[in-house]
Amino acid sequence: MSATTLIGPARSRVDGRLKVTGAAKYSVEFEVPKCAYGWTVESNIAKGKITAIETKAAQAVPGVLAVLTHLNMPKFKEAPKKEGGGGGAGIRNEERFPLSDDGVYYAGQYVALVVAETIEQARHAASLVRVSYAPEEPLLTMEAAVRKADKPKKNNDTPVQINKGDVATALKDASLVKIEQTYITPTETHNPIEMSGTIAHWEDDQKLTLYDATQFVKGVQNILARSLGLELENVRIICPFVGGAFGCKGAVWMHVLLAAMGSKVAGVPVKMHVTRRNMFVGAGHRTPTRQTLSLAATKDGKLQAIQHVSETLTSPVGQFTESCGSRSTGVMYESPSIRVEETVYPVNVSTPTFMRAPGECPGTYALECAMDELAIALKMDPVALRLANHADNHPTKNVPFSAKHLREAYQLGAEKFGWSKRNPELRSMRDGDLLVGWGMATATYPAHKMSAAAKVILRADNSATVQCATHDLGTGAYTAFTQISSEQLGVPFEKVTFELGKSDFPFGPVAGGSNSTGTVGTAIHEAAVLLHKALAELAVKDSKSPLYNTKIEEIGMVAEGRIGIVTDQTKSDSYADILKRAGRDSIEVQSEQKPPEENKKQAFQSWGAHFCEVKIDPLLPRVQVTRVVSVMNCGRIVSAKTARSQIMGGVTMGIGMALTEETSYDPATGLPVIRNLADYHVPTNADVPEIDVSFVGEPDFAFNPIGARGMGEIGITGIAAAIANAVYHATGKRVRDLPITPDKLI
Amino acid sequence: MNDDLQPIDPSELAGIDPTGGLDELLIFGHPGTRRHFLKQVAGTSAAISLGPALMGIGSIEAAETDATSGGNASAAVTHVQLRINGRDHKLEIDPRTTLLDALREHLQLTGSKKGCDHGQCGACTVLVNGRRINSCLSLAVTHEGDEITTIEGLATGDELHPVQAAFLEHDGFQCGYCTPGQICSAVACISEGHARSDAEIREWMSGNLCRCGAYPNIVAAVKEAQSKTPAKAS
Ligand code: FES
Ligand code: FES
Numbered sequence: 002m003s004a005t006t007l008i009g010p011a012r013s014r015v016d017g018r019l020k021v022t023g024a025a026k027y028s029v030e031f032e033v034p035k036c037a038y039g040w041t042v043e044s045n046i047a048k049g050k051i052t053a054i055e056t057k058a059a060q061a062v063p064g065v066l067a068v069l070t071h072l073n074m075p076k077f078k079e080a081p082k083k084e085g086g087g088g089g090a091g092i093r094n095e096e097r098f099p100l101s102d103d104g105v106y107y108a109g110q111y112v113a114l115v116v117a118e119t120i121e122q123a124r125h126a127a128s129l130v131r132v133s134y135a136p137e138e139p140l141l142t143m144e145a146a147v148r149k150a151d152k153p154k155k156n157n158d159t160p161v162q163i164n165k166g167d168v169a170t171a172l173k174d175a176s177l178v179k180i181e182q183t184y185i186t187p188t189e190t191h192n193p194i195e196m197s198g199t200i201a202h203w204e205d206d207q208k209l210t211l212y213d214a215t216q217f218v219k220g221v222q223n224i225l226a227r228s229l230g231l232e233l234e235n236v237r238i239i240c241p242f243v244g245g246a247f248g249c250k251g252a253v254w255m256h257v258l259l260a261a262m263g264s265k266v267a268g269v270p271v272k273m274h275v276t277r278r279n280m281f282v283g284a285g286h287r288t289p290t291r292q293t294l295s296l297a298a299t300k301d302g303k304l305q306a307i308q309h310v311s312e313t314l315t316s317p318v319g320q321f322t323e324s325c326g327s328r329s330t331g332v333m334y335e336s337p338s339i340r341v342e343e344t345v346y347p348v349n350v351s352t353p354t355f356m357r358a359p360g361e362c363p364g365t366y367a368l369e370c371a372m373d374e375l376a377i378a379l380k381m382d383p384v385a386l387r388l389a390n391h392a393d394n395h396p397t398k399n400v401p402f403s404a405k406h407l408r409e410a411y412q413l414g415a416e417k418f419g420w421s422k423r424n425p426e427l428r429s430m431r432d433g434d435l436l437v438g439w440g441m442a443t444a445t446y447p448a449h450k451m452s453a454a455a456k457v458i459l460r461a462d463n464s465a466t467v468q469c470a471t472h473d474l475g476t477g478a479y480t481a482f483t484q485i486s487s488e489q490l491g492v493p494f495e496k497v498t499f500e501l502g503k504s505d506f507p508f509g510p511v512a513g514g515s516n517s518t519g520t521v522g523t524a525i526h527e528a529a530v531l532l533h534k535a536l537a538e539l540a541v542k543d544s545k546s547p548l549y550n551t552k553i554e555e556i557g558m559v560a561e562g563r564i565g566i567v568t569d570q571t572k573s574d575s576y577a578d579i580l581k582r583a584g585r586d587s588i589e590v591q592s593e594q595k596p597p598e599e600n601k602k603q604a605f606q607s608w609g610a611h612f613c614e615v616k617i618d619p620l621l622p623r624v625q626v627t628r629v630v631s632v633m634n635c636g637r638i639v640s641a642k643t644a645r646s647q648i649m650g651g652v653t654m655g656i657g658m659a660l661t662e663e664t665s666y667d668p669a670t671g672l673p674v675i676r677n678l679a680d681y682h683v684p685t686n687a688d689v690p691e692i693d694v695s696f697v698g699e700p701d702f703a704f705n706p707i708g709a710r711g712m713g714e715i716g717i718t719g720i721a722a723a724i725a726n727a728v729y730h731a732t733g734k735r736v737r738d739l740p741i742t743p744d745k746l747i
Numbered sequence: 748m749n750d751d752l753q754p755i756d757p758s759e760l761a762g763i764d765p766t767g768g769l770d771e772l773l774i775f776g777h778p779g780t781r782r783h784f785l786k787q788v789a790g791t792s793a794a795i796s797l798g799p800a801l802m803g804i805g806s807i808e809a810a811e812t813d814a815t816s817g818g819n820a821s822a823a824v825t826h827v828q829l830r831i832n833g834r835d836h837k838l839e840i841d842p843r844t845t846l847l848d849a850l851r852e853h854l855q856l857t858g859s860k861k862g863c864d865h866g867q868c869g870a871c872t873v874l875v876n877g878r879r880i881n882s883c884l885s886l887a888v889t890h891e892g893d894e895i896t897t898i899e900g901l902a903t904g905d906e907l908h909p910v911q912a913a914f915l916e917h918d919g920f921q922c923g924y925c926t927p928g929q930i931c932s933a934v935a936c937i938s939e940g941h942a943r944s945d946a947e948i949r950e951w952m953s954g955n956l957c958r959c960g961a962y963p964n965i966v967a968a969v970k971e972a973q974s975k976t977p978a979k980a981s
Binding site: 022025649 | 861867
């Protein structure tokens with residue numbers, strides 16, 4: 002019995018009470034007796050060699066238990082180089098082990114670790130470590146790194162250099178209307194309010210428990226086991242709550258390996274809470290991007306060519322590609338010719354990683370600004386231009402999209418926003434002295450599928466516990482999976498306990514790529530089928546059961562708490578009676594982790610439309626976003642309240658991206674000059690207006706049995722473009738490098 | 748004497764979000780405890796190096812000078828008695844311990860969160876004598892005699908405080924990590940009389956960052972809790 006309504010119930014979070022009372026335990030909050038503290042020392046040059054490292058003064062500080070540098074760091078066992086995220090292998094964006102040689106590859110790289118009994122001692126001792134360097138000229142810009150540039154063929158198995166039709170000829174066609182512009186996005190840093198952190202606790206020299214703030218307990222388990230040469234089952238990872246992640250807790254970063262090794266050397270458990278300062282260098286960021294868009298369209302607005310050239314950075318010690326073009330232009334509009342080119346430059350800056358909608362987010366910013374510029378060149382309404390180029394089929398794979406309802410999203414969004422009242426003339430709309438601008442953009446994010454397994458324990462009192470090594474990053478996973486379990490198992494919501502965040506549980510993939518609801522939901526569905534079968538097997542052998550001697554295949558769930566003959570529901574039996582008569586207190590089943598089924602006949606992608614209003618004082622042009630309407634088409638929405646919050650969160654982060662967020666680096670030394678929350682401006686309460694979120698469409702059962710395509714990331718796609726387009730409408734100034742700070746509008 | 752210290756990154760000195768809802772930093776805790784504090788750190792150079800902190804600089808690191816000049820002074824512990832959520836706790840701690848670290852690392856009161864350790868995010872907000880402060884910016888030894896309330900002390904038995912209940916109902920959080928700070932801040936915001944309109948709530952709650960972006964729901968929650976709180980005569 003799968004739910005067929007578009008939107009599930011609006012329940013408060015099942016873990017909400019723990020969160021509002023302060024009882025929820027985040028990783029570094031677990032009480033581990035005799036726990037010491039780790040504190041790092043970071044390089045203040047971007048490239049070179051360590052020539053000397055003086056640790057005596059640090060070692061002399063009372064309470065100091067160990068000082069580790071590349072000179073005395075025990076060796077890690079080798080872990081394989083390139084690993085994907087879908088399987089159990091785990092993710093390493095930075096591939097060099099910490100303190101493994103005298104090389105410095107980026108500013109902020111950890112060059113020493115101090116372990117001491119208290120935070121105060123560790124922090125102070127770390128300040129006494131003296132490092133001497135032989136600096137070398139770092140590569141810091143795309144221009145400087147041009148000889149090392151790489152054009153990867155694929156990103157996570159998906160081709161990223163796309164050539165469809167003849168873009169070059171169309172771009173030269175004098176009868177077409179054309180625009181060509183370059184858009185810049187800066188380095189952005191995730192900055193979840195919970196900084197990354199780990200407690201490493203060795204029970205003996207072969208057994209390690211880590212309380213780690215992670216989006217992937219099974220991945221951490223595997224990487225730690227292999228790096229340290231331990232049996233997989235002797236490494237346990239525990240993480241019931243994550244204080245926000247947005248991608249920066251998906252990979253295993255250096256502090257996790259340092260905590261484990263530091264603890265081994267010091268002989269006590271070690272807690273490492275990454276400082277906010279180091280969250281800007283040691284836990285990933287979104288690479289800056291430079292994207293050049295060339296569009297050509299007929300006079301009535303039919304796209305004939307889209308070219309998207311995207312350039313991004315990575316580090317010398319890691320591999321990460323932000324696929325801006327293939328993940329936006331590669332899926333968005335119908336056009337006879339499409340060309341996407343992606344280039345990655347390795348520079349001496351810390352390693353980037355996926356940040357909420359990696360690729361799609363900066364990609365849709367550039368593409369959707371370019372579409373706005375094209376609409377103006379064509380004197381066409383921006384919504385009408387998008388409708389004219391709507392893609393029913395995947396534009397580069399040429400298969401139909403499943404359950405795509407983007408047209409409805411535009412329509413409902415425009416209606417709710419009042420778009421028809423927009424005067425297209427620039428600087429034409431006012432609120433008193435303030436300039437008013439209205440802009441819109443399309444949002445999109447693919448539906449990803451990974452593999453997972455779930456365990457179900459059903460008890461004779463009709464309660465159930467469901468377990469999977471998945472994660473709740475604030476996404477609402479606890480609530481959504483309790484809901485899915487209740488529906489799939491046929492057990493009342495209040496009687497389901499869903500457990501996650503432990504590597505002991507059946508496999509859950511990285512909580513990334515907005516895959517969890519569908520992937521883990523499918524595993525719960527499969528476990529529910531097994532449960533009903535196991536109950537049926539007991540019933541058909543039991544002469545007191547109305548289902549006695551029935552064929553197993555005819556039996557399925559017919560109502561909450563009951564299995565019966567699917568075609569003749571007068572014959573059914575309750576879970577509780579079946580178990581009681583069999584003398585059982587409980588029954589347990591576990592689904593199998595298998596590679597996800599591929600449907601090559603259809604393409605699965607989520608869609609949406611953002612409409613937004615900005616108000617700007619012409620004298621001091623600070624942009625205030627005053628209204629946002631977002632309409633999303635993501636298949637089934639399992640949990641209405643938490644889903645709305647996810648979209649709001651994406652939009653909020655997009656407001657930051659558009660207007661305030663930037664991590665900048667000293668062009669001479671490569672050191673980040675923005676390394677705290679006073680300088681890195683994430684949106685505050687006063688920056689964010691009411692956000693009107695709605696959902697359209699239908700459950701996408703062609704994608705998975707839950708009908709859900711996921712929605713953690715789509716909210717941030719397109720929103721920066723919608724704001725930039727509104728700013729242009731208000732002021733007549735087109736800012737093509739984010740963030741749109743007041744100086745750029747004067 | 749300070750040449751052993753790493754230079755303070757000027758970017759860290761920017762201090763407090765100017766739109767923050769905090770009346771003042773209360774680095775020295777309750778004014779009445781100032782003299783006591785100065786006595787406790789006398790004999791070290793901490794009092795001198797805390798100068799910048801007094802000016803609103805968000806770094807406790809300055810206080811470390813005591814150990815560099817005083818040899819093994821970092822091993823010194825000091826005794827402090829803190830009254831938290833109506834209970835007295837006796838602690839032996841390093842005098843450099845912040846109130847936040849005292850709560851989290853010494854008392855296992857991990858409800859108060861560390862989101863920056865620099866007075867820039869509000870995750871560590873607690874109530875001291877009814878006023879909201881950033882506990883990461885305040886040394887524990889300065890709070891003897893103060894009435895400290897943390898998120899763990901708001902509910903009455905099983906019954907949530909109206910602000911907690913409103914956050915739950917309005918989904919005023921996602922990851923929940925900024926939430927204890929938001930809730931403590933909201934309790935004070937309401938009692939300060941700064942929650943009379945949406946615009947006012949937005950402004951006076953802007954010292955508490957929420958990266959998950961729960962702001963509109965936080966505003967709704969504070970508004971509802973405000974409407975259920977009897978108005979305080981001003
Ligand atoms: S931890 Fe105190 S303000 Fe951020
Ligand atoms: S709920 Fe995650 S930071 Fe506010």
